[in-house]
Structures are given as structure tokens and as C-alpha cells.
Amino acid sequence: MEIAEILPFIAGIASFLVAGGLVAWITKQPPGTKEMMDISNAVKEGASAFLKREMKIIVPVAIALTLIIGFFLTPSNGIAFAVGAALSAVAGIISLKITVKAAVRAANLSGSGLGQTFAMAFRGGATVGLAVPAMALLAITGLYLIYPDPITIAGVGIGASLIALFIRIGGGIFTKAADMGADLVGKVEANIPEDDPRNPATIADNVGDNVGDAAGMGSDVYESYIVTILAALLIAALIGAPNFFLYPILIGSSGMIASIIGVVIVGSKNITDVMKPLNRSFYVSAAIAIGLNYIFITQFIGDSVTSYALFGTTVIGVILVPVIQKITDNYTSYKKGPVKEIADSAKWGYASLTLMGIIKGMQSTGPFMIALVVAIIVSYSIASTAAPEGADPVLYGIFGTALTAMAMLSLAGIVLSIDAFGPIADNAGGIVEMTGMGEENRKVTDEIDAVGNTTKAVTKGFAIASAALAALAMIQAFQFEASHVFEGTLDYSLTNPAIIVGLLIGGLIPFIITGQLINGVSRAAGKMVDEVRRQFKADARILTGKSKPDYAKCVDIATVASIKELYKPALVAIISPIILGVLLGPTAVAGLLMGSLVTGILLAYHLANTGGAWDNAKKLVEMKGEKGSEVHKVAVVGDIIGDPYKDTAGPALNTVIKLLNTIAIVFVSAFVAIIAI
Numbered sequence: 001m002e003i004a005e006i007l008p009f010i011a012g013i014a015s016f017l018v019a020g021g022l023v024a025w026i027t028k029q030p031p032g033t034k035e036m037m038d039i040s041n042a043v044k045e046g047a048s049a050f051l052k053r054e055m056k057i058i059v060p061v062a063i064a065l066t067l068i069i070g071f072f073l074t075p076s077n078g079i080a081f082a083v084g085a086a087l088s089a090v091a092g093i094i095s096l097k098i099t100v101k102a103a104v105r106a107a108n109l110s111g112s113g114l115g116q117t118f119a120m121a122f123r124g125g126a127t128v129g130l131a132v133p134a135m136a137l138l139a140i141t142g143l144y145l146i147y148p149d150p151i152t153i154a155g156v157g158i159g160a161s162l163i164a165l166f167i168r169i170g171g172g173i174f175t176k177a178a179d180m181g182a183d184l185v186g187k188v189e190a191n192i193p194e195d196d197p198r199n200p201a202t203i204a205d206n207v208g209d210n211v212g213d214a215a216g217m218g219s220d221v222y223e224s225y226i227v228t229i230l231a232a233l234l235i236a237a238l239i240g241a242p243n244f245f246l247y248p249i250l251i252g253s254s255g256m257i258a259s260i261i262g263v264v265i266v267g268s269k270n271i272t273d274v275m276k277p278l279n280r281s282f283y284v285s286a287a288i289a290i291g292l293n294y295i296f297i298t299q300f301i302g303d304s305v306t307s308y309a310l311f312g313t314t315v316i317g318v319i320l321v322p323v324i325q326k327i328t329d330n331y332t333s334y335k336k337g338p339v340k341e342i343a344d345s346a347k348w349g350y351a352s353l354t355l356m357g358i359i360k361g362m363q364s365t366g367p368f369m370i371a372l373v374v375a376i377i378v379s380y381s382i383a384s385t386a387a388p389e390g391a392d393p394v395l396y397g398i399f400g401t402a403l404t405a406m407a408m409l410s411l412a413g414i415v416l417s418i419d420a421f422g423p424i425a426d427n428a429g430g431i432v433e434m435t436g437m438g439e440e441n442r443k444v445t446d447e448i449d450a451v452g453n454t455t456k457a458v459t460k461g462f463a464i465a466s467a468a469l470a471a472l473a474m475i476q477a478f479q480f481e482a483s484h485v486f487e488g489t490l491d492y493s494l495t496n497p498a499i500i501v502g503l504l505i506g507g508l509i510p511f512i513i514t515g516q517l518i519n520g521v522s523r524a525a526g527k528m529v530d531e532v533r534r535q536f537k538a539d540a541r542i543l544t545g546k547s548k549p550d551y552a553k554c555v556d557i558a559t560v561a562s563i564k565e566l567y568k569p570a571l572v573a574i575i576s577p578i579i580l581g582v583l584l585g586p587t588a589v590a591g592l593l594m595g596s597l598v599t600g601i602l603l604a605y606h607l608a609n610t611g612g613a614w615d616n617a618k619k620l621v622e623m624k625g626e627k628g629s630e631v632h633k634v635a636v637v638g639d640i641i642g643d644p645y646k647d648t649a650g651p652a653l654n655t656v657i658k659l660l661n662t663i664a665i666v667f668v669s670a671f672v673a674i675i676a677i
Helices: 003-028 034-072 075-112 114-146 155-189 202-239 247-264 275-301 305-332 337-348 350-385 393-410 412-434 439-486 497-538 551-564 567-584 586-623 630-666 668-676
Strands: none
Touching: 003 075, 003 114, 003 247, 003 275, 034 075, 034 155, 034 202, 034 412, 034 551, 075 114, 075 155, 075 202, 075 412, 075 439, 114 155, 114 202, 114 247, 114 275, 114 412, 114 439, 155 202, 155 497, 155 551, 155 567, 155 630, 202 247, 202 393, 202 412, 202 439, 202 551, 202 630, 247 275, 247 393, 247 412, 275 305, 275 393, 275 412, 275 439, 305 337, 305 350, 305 393, 305 439, 305 586, 337 350, 337 586, 337 630, 350 393, 350 439, 350 586, 350 630, 393 439, 412 439, 439 586, 439 630, 439 668, 497 551, 497 567, 497 586, 497 630, 567 586, 567 630, 586 630, 630 668
């Protein structure tokens, strides 16, 4: 085995070792009082119960699909599906276990100041950030070395995307049902603080932070990583240039090494602004990744004009990350104008705040799309103009765009580290509130949590942008593969009615799924509201603090309701391309993929930013000392409306886009065979 083939394994193993060291450090820190541990254990038990019940549904589905794909398509795709699905679930479980462990310790350290609390939250997040992408890198590298033809392992993308979607949907509905139930009755009706121990839904709310934000984001980033590198490998196969096959995997290795260094340099001393060490960590990682990408392509791929051009496309991908970060930060940070405008609009009432949030979320899609368009045009132009003599410049251009997406995802380690500390801070704040540790402790966790809301929005923007670039490459790969299997020229022009039909159906899918998800959250939240009201009515001593609420009942309601909603969105994503491919052939499927991409990424970004802005507008009102006021109640309702936007529907859509593409790629031969008949 050559050095270039060993590097991904070295980077992945090193990442696991550093993550293991962080876990050891976290475990050594004192977890706090018995009361704090009791709350933490209740959250852990609730999260574990949810995942166990969810896995009882997911595992049989995954086994059945493994057998179907392996038998009717290719055995290698069946194996790849099983690997992708299994590790997607593992990514979610790792994220869940670590965040629960770190949250109670962060709460315990909140009395020691911002620096110590931040260090615990960040290192807990960094454990997830290093372990999840490393797992994805090792999985795809191992599969590729065993099965060198990427089309024979495309099933790994279906497995990763499908399980990520299940975890995203289940966790997202659970967390927002609990959050909305807790806020609507507790904060708005009963006028008690957030995470107050008198609120029966507060434990369910803290469980939701872990199964939704932590487990969901872990499986989401894992899936994004898998699909993006798969897209680059598929295009490399179409080019027919074996010397470039390893470059996407080497890009992943460079990002992994860079992320390790970025995590290690974050300290806990003299921290007054949480964003400063996070930004420094990211920029150091980005610079190292660019340097390593240059070294790897010149040392292992070749010293040519084409090589330098492809390296240039990776620079664009790395630069695109902070650009998306700046755009997202501008529209979701409580320090920026849009969120301040939303907070100010609360004094005019519910309608004003709701409209202002929607307006700012819609406006955020403009700069985001401009950034994507520029990245696509520049990466395509650089790579296509440097294509070797006699090669197809179009394919090289698409390969350049795929490498731009891969360069973005290569930094998933540091980006996820920066994101994952948010749920830890949120849970820590809940423990501080429930154990009555004091206002100063809560201020520390709230400050980190407010930054976490912005970084969570940034990570969602990062995942959405990478999904768009990867999907573009997957669509091209699908078209070329369909033409190859059909052994003829397929008409992908707009004069073909099958393309138009596909575009319209594809454009509709994100809206259907968004409606299903928000409706699911609404139904589940309604049940939670009824239960909290019932408990308050049945036992008046709960609100006086003399009687303990039935937390377990609320956890069970959220679990049952979220599991019930799993199937519908997943079924739409799975069967849509298959049915359309069977009825109208691969050209219609190509239209569906493009239609879902255009509406899906814009809708996802709008939902994520609108929800994040409403959340931080509420926090801004609270920071001004207006808790309990009419303005605060208006801001709380805005936050409640935004919950399913940013934590359920928005994150699920980028997974839906990639799931549609991987299903189309894997089943392309079936579509063509049926049309031929």
C-alpha cells in the first residue's frame, strides 16, 4: 500500500486518539453534586430510551434495505449501505453520550467563570467533532480501497443519508415538541423561568437538546462527509483519470489533521469573548488545510497545470466556509442588525415579530446564493480550462466543483467542534437552573449558549452549502451514468416534457417534507402542552415547589410522538425518484434532482436562519433585563415558532437532497432497464 493510501488511516486514527484523550480529560473533571448528577442521569436515561425505541424501527428497515440492494443491484452496494447506515447511527450515539457527560461538568464549572466552562463545553464538542468525520473518512477510504469502482459503493451514501434523516427527523421532532411544550405552558402561561424544575417538560427539553442537536448534527455531518467524498469519487471515475482518484480522500486527510491542530490550540485562559478563540481555531485549521492540500497534490498526485488548478478549487472550498459563516452570523447573531431589528419589532406585537423574522430569513438567502454561484463558476472555470489535452473540459469542471465541496467538508472536524459545544452549554444551563446554582452561573452558561445558537446556525449553513455543491456533482454523475447504461444519448434539454415534470415534482418535494415535519412537531407539541397543563391542574403544589412533576411522562410523550412521525418524510424522499424513474425514466429523475436542489437549499437556509434569528432575538430581550415583560412574551413566541424551523425542518432538507441523489445513482440501472423494456 502506498503512502497516499495510508495517510487517511493515519489521520483518522490520530483523530480518534485525540478524541479519546479529550474524553479521558472530561471524565476526570468533577461532575458536581448528587442533585446535578440525578438530573444528568435522568437526561441520559431519557435520551437512551428514545434512541433504543428509534433503533427498534431503524434496524429492521436497514437490514431489509441491505438485503434488497445487495440482491437486486450489487452485493458491494449492499455492504456499503450497511456500513453507511451502521456508522451513521454510531455517529449519533457518540455525539449523544459525550454531550451528556460534558454538560453536567460544564454546569459544575460555571461557578469558576467563563473560561473553564467554555473549555469543558468546547472539548466535549471537539470530541464529537474529531470522532465523527474520522469515522466517515475511514469508512469511505476502506470501502474504496476494497471496491475501487465508486458506483459499486454508492450505497454507502443511501445508508448514511437514510439513517441521518431518521435521526434528524426523530430527534428534531422530539426536541422541538418538548421545547415548545415547556415554553408555551411554562414561560408564557405559568410565567416561570426556562428550565425551571417545576416545569414537567424541562427534562424532556434537555433530552431533546441531546437527541436533536447532538445526535442529529453528528449523524448529519457524518452523512454530508460521506456523500460529498462519494460525489468527488464518482466524477473522478467518469473522468477516467486514475491519478486523481485519491485526491478527494487526501483532501479529507488534510482537513482532519488541520482540525486536530485547531482543536488543540483552544485554551481556557483570559476568555472574555467566546467567539475569539473559536474564530482563531478555525482560521488556523483553514490555513493548515490549504497548505497540506498543496503538499499532497504535488507530492502524491503530480506536478502539472491540471494539478495546480484542482488545488485552486480546494482553496475556494476552504474560503467558502468563513464566507458562509459571516453571512449566517450577520443574520443570526444577537450582536448584528437583523436580530436587533427582530427584537425591536417585539414591542409592536406578535405579528410584527413574526413577519420581521420571516423577512430577515428570506433576505439571508440572497448573499448565500451569491456565494455559492461565485464558488461554482470559479471552481468550474479553473478546472475546466486546465483539463488535459483530449479530456472532456465539462467533466473536469464538474470535478473541480466537487473538490470545492470536499474541501469545505474536510473542515467538518473543526466546524462540528465549534457547533457541538452549543447543546452542551444549553444542557449545562438547564442543570444550573434546575439545581438553583444562582444567577451568575446562569449568565455564564447563557453567554456560551447564545454563541452556540449562532454557531449551530453556521454549521447548518455549512451543511446546506456543501449539500448543494455535492448534489450538483451527483446530478452530473447520475446523468453520465444513465447515458452510459442506456448506451445512447438521453435528452436533458428543457424541450423534453419529462425534464419539466421532474423539475416541478422535485421543486415540490422540499415543501411537502417541510410541511410534514412542522406539522409533526405541532402535533407532538400539542400533546406535550396538554400533559403539562394536566399536571399543573392535577397538582397545584407543583407550581409552589412542594411537589415534584412527572418528568418521565413528558419524555415518553415526546418519544412516542416523534417515532410516529418518522416514516412519512423518509418515504417521500425514498420513493419519489424510484417511482418517477420507473414511470418516466432517468431524464425525469434528473429534473427531479435539480428541482429539489434549487428549492431545497434555499428553503433550508431560510428556515435555519429565521429560526436562529428568532431564538437570539429572545435572548437579546432577556439580556436587556426584560424577562417577564410583554415584549419578552412576544419574543418567546417567536422563538417557539422558530424551533421547528431551525432544528427540525431546515436541517432535514439538506439530508433529503443528498438522499434523493444517492438513491437515483444506485437505482439508475433499474430505471434504464425498465425504459428499455
